[in-house]
Amino acid sequence: MEAAKNNNNERTSNGSIHGPTNPMVTPLLNDLYQFTMAYAYWKANKHQERAVFDLYFRKNPFGGEYTVFSGLEECIRFIANFKLSEDEIDFVRQSLSPSCEDAFFDYLRGLDCSDVEVYAIPEGTVVFPKIPLLRVEGPVAAVQLLETPFVNLINFASLVSTNAARHRKVAGKSKTLLEFGLRRAQGPDGGISASKYCYIGGFDATSNVAAGKLFGIPLRGTHSHAFVSSYMSLDEITDRSLRRKDGSSTCEDFVSLVQTWLSKIQLLNGVFGETNQSELAAFISYAFAFPDNFLALVDTYDVMRSGIPNFCAVALALGDLGYKAGGIRLDSGDLAYLSCQARKFFCSIEKEFGVPGFGKLIITASNDLNEETLDALNKQGHEVDAFGIGTYLVTCYAQAALGVVFKLVDINNQPRIKLSEDVSKVSIPCKKRSYRLYGKEGYPLVDIMTGEDEPPPKVGERILCRHPFQESKRAYVVPQRVEELLRCYWPGNLDKKLEPLPPLKEIRERCINQLEQMRPDHMRKLNPTPYKVSVSAKLYEFIHFLWLNEAPVGELQ
Ligand SMILES: Nc1ncnc2c1ncn2[C@@H]1O[C@H](COP(=O)(O)OP(=O)(O)OP(=O)(O)O)[C@@H](O)[C@H]1O
Ligand SMILES: O=P(O)(O)OC[C@H]1O[C@H](OP(=O)(O)OP(=O)(O)O)[C@H](O)[C@@H]1O
Ligand SMILES: O=C(O)c1cccnc1
Numbered sequence: 379m380e381a382a383k384n385n386n387n388e389r390t391s392n393g394s395i396h397g398p399t400n401p402m403v404t405p406l407l408n409d410l411y412q413f414t415m416a417y418a419y420w421k422a423n424k425h426q427e428r429a430v431f432d433l434y435f436r437k438n439p440f441g442g443e444y445t446v447f448s449g450l451e452e453c454i455r456f457i458a459n460f461k462l463s464e465d466e467i468d469f470v471r472q473s474l475s476p477s478c479e480d481a482f483f484d485y486l487r488g489l490d491c492s493d494v495e496v497y498a499i500p501e502g503t504v505v506f507p508k509i510p511l512l513r514v515e516g517p518v519a520a521v522q523l524l525e526t527p528f529v530n531l532i533n534f535a536s537l538v539s540t541n542a543a544r545h546r547k548v549a550g551k552s553k554t555l556l557e558f559g560l561r562r563a564q565g566p567d568g569g570i571s572a573s574k575y576c577y578i579g580g581f582d583a584t585s586n587v588a589a590g591k592l593f594g595i596p597l598r599g600t601h602s603h604a605f606v607s608s609y610m611s612l613d614e615i616t617d618r619s620l621r622r623k624d625g626s627s628t629c630e631d632f633v634s635l636v637q638t639w640l641s642k643i644q645l646l647n648g649v650f651g652e653t654n655q656s657e658l659a660a661f662i663s664y665a666f667a668f669p670d671n672f673l674a675l676v677d678t679y680d681v682m683r684s685g686i687p688n689f690c691a692v693a694l695a696l697g698d699l700g701y702k703a704g705g706i707r708l709d710s711g712d713l714a715y716l717s718c719q720a721r722k723f724f725c726s727i728e729k730e731f732g733v734p735g736f737g738k739l740i741i742t743a744s745n746d747l748n749e750e751t752l753d754a755l756n757k758q759g760h761e762v763d764a765f766g767i768g769t770y771l772v773t774c775y776a777q778a779a780l781g782v783v784f785k786l787v788d789i790n791n792q793p794r795i796k797l798s799e800d801v802s803k804v805s806i807p808c809k810k811r812s813y814r815l816y817g818k819e820g821y822p823l824v825d826i827m828t829g830e831d832e833p834p835p836k837v838g839e840r841i842l843c844r845h846p847f848q849e850s851k852r853a854y855v856v857p858q859r860v861e862e863l864l865r866c867y868w869p870g871n872l873d874k875k876l877e878p879l880p881p882l883k884e885i886r887e888r889c890i891n892q893l894e895q896m897r898p899d900h901m902r903k904l905n906p907t908p909y910k911v912s913v914s915a916k917l918y919e920f921i922h923f924l925w926l927n928e929a930p931v932g933e934l935q
C-alpha cells in the first residue's frame with residue numbers, strides 16, 4: 379500500500395513534502411555555470427536581487443500543435459527539499475576556483491527555497507509554445523540554481539507524455555495501451571519516468587514493476603518467447619492435475635483434456651498438421667500457473683497453424699473447469715492480418731462449440747509499434763484490443779527533446795528581454811499573467827499573456843489578442859470563459875493558498891479531459907492548425923519598446 383500512500387498524498391506525516399522520486403535529483407544535478415553565476419552574483423552582492431524567470435518551450439514536438447505539460451510535482455518536491463549537504467558544499471568548493479571566498483559557502487549552507495515563489499500551470503494541462511509553464515520568482519542566485527534541474531525534470535516528462543497522448547489519439551479511446559518500454563528506455567530514470575508520464579498521457583498500464591510500486595500505476599504483462607521455447611515436450615509436465623475453479627473436484631489429466639479439444643479444433647478448421655507440441659507444453663504449463671486469465675504469446679512457431687489452435691485448446695479445457703482465458707499476444711508478422719484471422723478463429727469456436735464470449739478474447743499486439751504503424755493498422759482494419767508499445771514510445775524516437783528554456787524576464791521590477799536574430803527565440807519580457815480564452819463552442823480559442831498589473835480579460839468583453847512579434851497578426855476575441863493558467867504551487871514568504879499536488883490518477887484524468895476539449899483540427903496528425911498564442915495590446919507595445927531600446931542601431935559605412 380506504500381504506492382498508494384506516495385501517490386495520494388504529497389506530504390509526509392510531519393506535513394512536509396516528499397523529496398523527488400529519484401534521489402539523484404539534488405542541487406548538484408546542475409550545470410557548473412549555475413554555481414559560477416551564483417558565486418558571481420554573490421560576489422557582486424547581487425544575489426538577493428528579486429528576479430523572475432519563465433520556463434517555457436518554443437515549438438510543439440513531433441510535428442504536432444500541442445504538448446502535455448508534465449513534471450511539475452517533481453519540481454515542487456525538489457524545491458521543497460532544496461538544501462545542500464556539507465558534502466555537496468565541499469564538492470562545489472573543489473569545483474569552483476580556489477579564489478572563491480569562504481563566506482560564499484556559508485551562504486550556500488544557509489540556502490533554501492523558502493523565499494522562492496513558483497506559479498505553474500497544473501500538471502496534465504495541454505499547453506502551447508511561449509506560454510510560461512512555470513514562473514519562478516525569488517533571489518536571483520537561488521532561482522538560477524533551479525534552472526537546470528527544473529528544465530531537466532520537465533523536458534522529458536512533457537515530451538514523453540505528449541508522445542503517449544499522440545499514440546492514444548491514433549489508437550482510439552476504446553483500445554488498451556500498455557507501456558512495455560523499460561528494457562529499451564534511456565537508463566533507469568528514463569524507464570521510470572517514461573512509465574509515470576506515459577500513464578499521464580493516457581496509457582492504461584505498464585510492465586514496469588518499480589513504477590507500479592512507486593506510483594500505483596496498474597501493472598500488466600504476458601510472457602515472452604523464452605518461456606515458450608524453454609519447453610521441449612509434453613513429457614515435461616509431470617503433475618497433470620488441475621482443480622476446478624470452484625474447488626468442487628479435480629481434473630486428473632488436464633493434458634488429455636487439452637488434447638481432446640485440440641483434435642476437435644483441428645477437425646473443425648480442417649487443419650490436419652500437428653501443432654507444435656513444445657509450444658503446447660509451455661501453454662499448458664502457464665495455464666497451471668495462472669488458470670484464471672490465461673494469456674499466451676502465439677507467434678513463437680506459427681501463429682495460425684500452431685499458436686492459435688494450441689491456445690484455443692488450452693482455453694477451452696480451462697473453460698470446462700470453470701476458468702475464463704484472457705487472450706493472446708502477437709509479436710511479429712502482419713499484425714492486421716493475423717489479428718483478423720485470430721478473431722475469425724475465436725468466433726468460429728464460439729459458434730461451433732457454443733462457448734459464449736470466446737469470440738471476444740483479448741488480442742494484444744506488440745513489436746516496434748509507433749504512431750505510424752498504429753495508423754497503418756487502423757487503415758487496413760484489425761482486431762487488436764490492446765497494444766504493447768516500448769521502444770518508440772519511451773525513447774521518444776521521433777523527437778529527442780522538447781526545447782524547454784528558462785529565461786530571465788524581470789529583475790528588481792525591471793523587465794528584461796533576450797534578443798535573437800531568430801525572432802522565435804526572442805524572449806517575452808515582464809512578470810506576466812496568462813489566460814486561456816474559450817469560445818462559444820466551448821473550445822479554447824487562444825492563450826493570452828498580459829502584464830502582471832493589467833486587468834484580466836472578462837467574459838463577454840472584446841479583447842485584442844496580438845501575435846507577440848508579427849504586427850499584422852491580431853484578432854479580437856469575446857471570451858465565453860476565461861481561465862487563468864498560472865497558479866501558486868510554492869508561495870515563498872507570501873501568505874497564499876497553495877495549490878494541491880493531485881494524485882497521479884487525477885493528473886491523468888485532467889490530461890485526458892484536456893485533450894478531448896481541444897478543437898479537432900489542432901489535434902490531427904497531418905497539417906494540424908496551430909493554436910494561437912498571443913499577448914495583450916499593452917504587452918505587445920512594451921515588448922517592442924524594450925526590443926528597440928535594447929537593440930543597438932547599426933551604422934552603415
Ligand atoms: N499490417 C501492418 N501494417 C504496417 N505495419 C505493420 C503491420 N504489421 C506489423 N507491422 C510492423 O512492421 C514491422 C515488422 O517488423 P519486422 O520486419 O522486424 O518483422 P517481424 O514481423 O518482427 O519478423 P520477425 O519474425 O523477424 O520478428 C514492425 O514494426 C510492425 O509493427
Ligand atoms: O517492440 P517494442 O515496441 O520495443 O515493445 C517491446 C518489445 O519487447 C519485447 O521483446 P523484445 O523486443 O525484447 O524481443 P524481440 O526483438 O525478439 O521482439 C516484446 O516482445 C516487444 O516486442
Ligand atoms: O508483458 C509483456 O508482454 C512484455 C513486457 C515487456 C516487454 N515486452 C512484452
Ligand SMILES: [Mg+2]
Nearest residue numbers: 709744745746
Ligand atoms: Mg521486438
